[in-house]
Structures are given as structure tokens and as C-alpha cells.
Amino acid sequence: MEQGKVTVKSVIIALIGVLLVGVGVAFNNCAGLGNDPIGIVYDGIRSVTGMNAEQLGLASNIVNAVLAILVFLTGRKYISVGTLVYFLPYGFFVELGILLYQILAPETGGLAVQIAFSVAGCALLYLGVAIYITMDIGVDPFTGVVLVIRDAVKKEYRMVKVVFDISMIVLGTVLGGKLGAVTIITALTAGPVIQFFSGKLQRLLIQGPS
Numbered sequence: 223m224e225q226g227k228v229t230v231k232s233v234i235i236a237l238i239g240v241l242l243v244g245v246g247v248a249f250n251n252c253a254g255l256g257n258d259p260i261g262i263v264y265d266g267i268r269s270v271t272g273m274n275a276e277q278l279g280l281a282s283n284i285v286n287a288v289l290a291i292l293v294f295l296t297g298r299k300y301i302s303v304g305t306l307v308y309f310l311p312y313g314f315f316v317e318l319g320i321l322l323y324q325i326l327a328p329e330t331g332g333l334a335v336q337i338a339f340s341v342a343g344c345a346l347l348y349l350g351v352a353i354y355i356t357m358d359i360g361v362d363p364f365t366g367v368v369l370v371i372r373d374a375v376k377k378e379y380r381m382v383k384v385v386f387d388i389s390m391i392v393l394g395t396v397l398g399g400k401l402g403a404v405t406i407i408t409a410l411t412a413g414p415v416i417q418f419f420s421g422k423l424q425r426l427l428i429q430g431p432s
Contacts, residue, residue, distance in 0.1 A: 228302075228303050228304070228359045232357045232358075232359050233303070233307055233357075233359065235353060235357050235427065236304065236307050236308075236353065236354050236357040236359055237307060237311065238350075238353060239349075239350045239351065239352070239353030239354035239355075239356075239357065240307065240308050240311060240312060240315060240350065240354060241311075241315045241318075241350065242346045242347070242349055242350030242353065243312075243315070243346070243347055243350035243351055243354070244279075244282075244311075244312055244313075244314075244315025244316040244318065244319055244350075245315060245316075245318065245319035245322060245343075245346050245350075246319070246342075246343045246344065246345070246346030246347030246348075246349075246350060247260070247261040247264070247278075247282070247316055247319065247343070247347060248278065248279075248315075248316045248317070248318070248319025248320045248322070248323060248343070249319055249322075249323055249339045249340070249342055249343030249346065250339075250340055250343035250344065250347070250404050250408075251264075251265055251275075251278055251320075251400065252275070252319075252320060252323040252324075252327070252339065253323075253327075253335075253336045253337075253339040253340045253343060253404075254336055254400065254402070255336050255337070255340045255402045255403050255404045256340075256400055256401055256402020256403050256404035256405040256406070256407075257394065257399055257400050257401075257402075257404060257405060258344075258347060258404065258405065258408035258409075258412065259387040259388075259390045259391050259394075259405065259408065259409055260364055260390060261394075261399075262390065262391055262394030262395065262399035262400065262401060262405060263285060263390050263393060263394040263397070263399060264278055264281045264282040264285055264316075264394075264399070265278065265281070265394060265398070265399035265400050266393065266394040266395070266396070266397025266398050266399030267281045267284060267285055267397060268280075268281035268399075269397060269398030269399060270397045270398055275320070276317070276320055278316050278317070278320060279312075279313035279314060279315070279316035279317035279320070280313055280317075282312055282313050282316050283309070283312065283313035285363075286308075286309035286312060286313075286362075286363045286364075287309065289363035289364060289366065289367055290305060290309055290363040290366070292363075292367065292370075293305075293363060293366035293367055293370055296370050297366065297369060297370035297373065300360075300361055300365075300366040300369050300370065301360075301366065302359065302360030302361070303359055303360055304354075304357075304359035304360020304361060304362075305360050305361060305362065305363060305366065307359065307360070308354065308360070308361075308362040308363070309362065309363055323339060326339075327339060340403075340404050343404070344404065344407065344408060344411075347408070347412075348412060348415045348416050348419055349419055351412075351416050352416045352419030352420045352423055353419075353423060353427075355416070355420050356420050356423040356424055356427055356428065357427075364390075367386070368382055368383050368386050371386065387409060388409075391405060391409065
């Protein structure tokens with residue numbers, strides 16, 4: 223998989239994308255209406271290891287580190303600067319998102335607040351992933367695993383990705399991760415929305431304004 227040129231600018235913009243992803247995952251988790259197919263694994267690991275809600279960032283670091291090592295051992299060509307840019311600060315960004323939620327979310331807001339933060343969480347997640355993809359400096363550990371599996375089974379990426387996401391939802395739920403409306407919504411809408419954002423960002427960040 224060929225990557226774009228890694229520059230200081232591309233790394234900084236990619237980090238902004240990872241920041242948005244981390245905050246989005248945290249908002250979804252804190253809102254309690256379900257996690258995206260990746261966030262539910264983080265939440266499941268957090269739950270099964272007895273970590274509290276504020277330690278979701280630590281759980282995500284553990285998962286990403288294990289996956290990065292797995293990809294390094296089985297598909298070293300997919301490990302790059304972008305992989306480190308993604309997972310090294312990721313846990314901190316999730317913890318920052320949890321702190322922001324605690325500051326911003328009124329305690330008596332009820333379902334309306336949960337929905338509002340879930341919508342914001344999904345939007346930040348989609349936009350963040352699109353920014354990271356647009357910078358094209360490498361892949362995150364989860365995508366790396368999907369690519370390794372794709373190479374092994376010799377199937378189309380999108381087919382492997384769908385099966386992988388479903389597997390992550392099942393695994394996360396079994397481990398105790400929060401399954402809910404957001405899980406289903408993100409599974410159905412993430413691909414098209416991220417693709418839409420990526421197209422817009424490609425023109426804005428790479429090609430420049432026309």
C-alpha cells in the first residue's frame with residue numbers, strides 16, 4: 223500500500239484527526255447509547271479488566287498496542303509513521319474527551335443530552351477518520367489488521383472490513399462493551415459519511431481551494 227509523503231504539516235493535521243476520533247469515541251461511550259464497532263472493543267476490554275469509565279483511554283492504548291505488535295509481526299509493511307501518530311496519543315485524546323463530556327454535559331439533561339452528545343460523537347469520529355485518511359501517512363492498527371487478513375484470505379477489502387466490523391461488535395458485546403443505537407448507526411453510516419468527508423477534505427487540504 224503506497225503512502226503519501228510524510229511532512230510536518232501532514233503529521234500535525236493527522237494528529238488533529240486522531241484528536242477528533244478520540245473525543246468522538248469518548249462522547250459516544252459517555253453518552254451511553256452505544257459505541258462504534260471499534261469503540262465497543264475498547265469498552266469491552268475496559269469492562270472485562272475491571273477498569274472504571276475514566277480508564278477507557280488506557281483500555282484503548284492496550285488494544286492498539288497489541289494490534290500494532292500483531293501487525294508488525296504478520297504484515298510489517300503496514301506499520302509506518304502514521305501508525306504511531308495514530309495510536310501513541312490516542313488514549314490521551316480519549317481521556318480528554320471524557321473530561322470534556324464531564325465538563326459540558328449537564329447532569330440533569332436526560333435522553334436529550336445523550337442524543338446530542340452521541341450525534342456530536344459520531345460527527346467528530348467520522349470527520350476525524352476522514353482527516354486522518356486524507357493525510358495518507360499510514361494506517362491505524364485496526365485497519366492494519368484488516369489489511370493483513372485481506373492479504374491472507376485474498377478477498378476484497380470491503381468484504382473483509384464488513385466481516386471484521388461485525389466480529390468486533392460481537393467481541394466487544396461479549397466482553398461487556400456497550401451495544402446500542404450508536405453501534406448500529408455507525409456500522410451503517412460510517413463508510414459513506416467518511417467517504418463524503420474525505421472527498422471534501424481532499425480538495426480542501428490536498429488540492430487546495432479551486
